Amino acid sequence: MALRRRSARALVYLCRGFESFQGLGLHGPKSTLQLRGLAALAQEAFEEAPQNSKDGKVLHPDLINDDMRRTVYAVRGELMKRGEELRKAGRDIIFTNIGNPQALGQKPLSFNRQVQALLNAPFLLENQKIVAELPEDVVARAKQIMTKLPGGVGAYQDSRGSPFIRQEIADFLQERDGYPANPEHIFITDGASPAVRMCLTALIRDSRDAILVPIPQYPLYSASIQLQGGSLLGYNLNEEQGWSMNVEDLRARLQEGRDNGMAVRALVFINPGNPTGQCLSYQNLKDLIQFAGEEKLVLLADEVYQTNIYQDERPFISAKRVLNDIGGQMAKDLELVSFHTVSKGVIGECGLRGGYMELLNIHPGTIEEMYKIASINLSPNTMGQVALSLMVNEPKPGDASYEKHMEEKGTGLASLRRRAHIMTDGFNSLEGVSCNFTEGAMYSFPRIRLPLKALEAAQEAGKPADTFYCLALLEATGISTVPGSGFGQEEGTYHIRTTILPPEESIKEVIARLTKFHEDFMSKYR
């Protein structure tokens, strides 16, 4: 069947090729539709032609894009929907399903919001009573950004984002890594997710194109690959060894893909990991980079949690830095795309939708294509861009807001570190549960060893065992989590993902409720 489909596809492309010739005024069949008809016939010969309507509906669920139907995104899936139902019914629900800090009480950084407010309403700058209450660096910064954003926050900017802000990002990268960055190779997007999707869209031509993705993974990757009609090639992270990855393992998976006729195009890694929370060591990164270089894979470095680090042994090191440290030909050849965002860190501005990708060693023709695609959506939203500017270019020592800003950040980070420990310890105290420490990111991903009776009950209910557990947890405690199956996990293991974000005042309560539920659950199914 695959061969037939490929032949049909080849015929379709041939016909489309004729069309392009026609467009240039060269010879070819008269009607474009004749060509289409030809292609359609070819396709029909090998496959059944899709219906147009069913039960009187064109937009019938059975008749929409297949890839879209097959796509799953568990972070806002079944558990969240059930949580919403219960919340509407009056239950007190704690949503720990999604890394959404400000929804759980985290306060935004004052300096940032003050500047944003002024950019939203520049006329406030003429009001002395407002200006008097604001630190002078806030006023200065707002004025500066205004001169750099033609038309202010209400106007479309450059499709890759304001050149000024891209320069600030480049300066930040230089400072962070010790290596220069080219602002022309930075694309600002509405959060990191659209940037990831843009890369996957470019990479995936059809189902033979495969992307290596860590298991467990953040399901943006599986969803996007599915949407694009590509193939996901999972490589397992080793839970017993702190969710580390093994290059030999990677190599074996890669080979498997190739043996199955796949073109393995790229390798994704998430550092710090989501949902797993591990921070990669320098050596890990070096091995990964070398592997990608040897095997000619585009390396997609999801580094959105780079400022969420809760231990001192493995600080964040960017893939770009390690690549440049390696130097030589590799540093010029390896195609690397790195992603960052304002949604995480201590800044936690998820709702603003601001992010960027840095393209390293990407073919200029491809960058042009990406620019073209970016331009169809005109430009990334300006407040998100402003938030990026404020994230990468912070108050400096001596600035009026500096101390307060650093204090807010420090307090926020220290609190996250404490909560990382509280959640990890809490899970580890439960019967049959083991939980690696959250070295970074925002999540706990404990492994739950469920008794046989629970597995049977789950099967009877027609649910994966971890979904069964999570639903029961939700009903009993109001805590909404995401089952491990939503992220991928080793066969026969079960996990759940929660965030470490419930505020410190209530996190002990969360652990208490969780503990009681787990004891009851185990009693019932032991």
Add this chain to the structure above:
Amino acid sequence: MTVSTDEALAKSDAFPLSEKNISAQVRAAQYAVRGEIVIRAGELEEELKKGKKLPYGDSILYCNIGNPQQLGQVPITFFRQVLALCDYPEMMANPHADKIFPKDVLKRAKEYLAAIPGGTGAYTSSQGAPICREHVAAGITHRDHGIKSDPGNIFMSDGASQSVHTILRMLLRGTQDAVLTPIPQYPLYSAALALYNGTLLPYYLDEQNQWALRLDECKSQVDKARSEGQNVRALIVINPGNPTGSVLSEENQKEIVKFCVRESLVLLADEVYQDNIYIAGKTFHSFKRVAVELGKEAEQLVLVSMHSISKGFYGECGRRGGYMEIINLPADVKAQLIKLSSINLCSNVNGQICTAMMMNPPKEGEESYELFAKERQGLLDSLKRRAKLLVTALNKLEGVTCNEAEGALYAMPQLKLPAGAAKAAEESGKPVDFFYCKALLESTGIVTVPGSGFKQAENTYHFRTTILPPEDQIEEVTERLSKFHAEFMKKYSNSS
């Protein structure tokens, strides 16, 4: 964009991600509004910044894109006050807050903050914050003479463009799926159709009749496509039109609705310019209202209506805000839409709040109403004047005819250029309207979009310009344009 092209790099075939082997759909998609001419304009602007002297003055005049605030349009005060307070609620604790901000501004900001957990910095529900959807639904109900809109059928989005992507993504299964698209069209549609591997089925708008939508034309295109094995899935209607500026009559809209029902087509109603209408005797009628008022005849219509904060009299393009309202979609298809929206988590919250305010602005009697109404009227009157000025000036040019800009933000004149120009264009390897627009840019600094970017009837040539240059500049624009045009016509009439 000046991308430094490393010769060796560009020639290399070894890249997994080289231009030759990226997705074909990505390569096929085109978007002229920010295409080659605009890129060239950017280069010229850089040169001007560096102090280079150009014959026409010291500025590039961007008339290629509906980006009002970049050209000096002032935002609506009420919107900006509320948004500032939503971003920094602490400002409300300022002892002078109630003298600086009108009561209704403070009330509104508090309302949004109370209803959106985490304010503007947190992800909302993927469909959009309930309060924003409620305000949008209330606004639609009010606009549509009381016909109720359900907030559950509203999807907030990062601009209307995102909604277009979502719907087309869902509708298109392969090249056999075709969508009726007006020619000329806003090239988001052709680009999205290419990206999602669908087929653009053109229906030509009748330039001789104020760009009228001819249903007989649509019908014959549908029949032809079907006879050749295509599934025609939807009809795109842009009303008011972009780039044409034409506004449909209610009669016409009724016929369109009935046509869609008869032919089982989803109606995709791009209504982002609904607040930009300049002609007496023409009003905006939403397709939703038209369909509902038709009663039984239109009961089966599947409709997706799209709106945005980018246009109108608010012009908040950069903020990326909008919504789509879906009518008669089966519940499980709606669930798929929600699922798709959830992968990007949510649209930006500032944009959602602004969209809510667009649909639920200050009401008469409220503190901010007077200023709001004044700002709104002032802007619409100005746009009306500019539309008239520009179209009049364009019609004075030799060989140029331009339909009235009844609505939207553009003028789309037709050019009848001498044979000499066609020849020179062919030699340069470009369509003649592109050639004209490029020459226009180099000679005058005015940035426009060639008609080929929007598609047009064969052997016709157009360009699109916005009506947005500020009033004190618009005369300058028309002068530079007239001078250039006269010279161009002279040059190419003699040479053949």
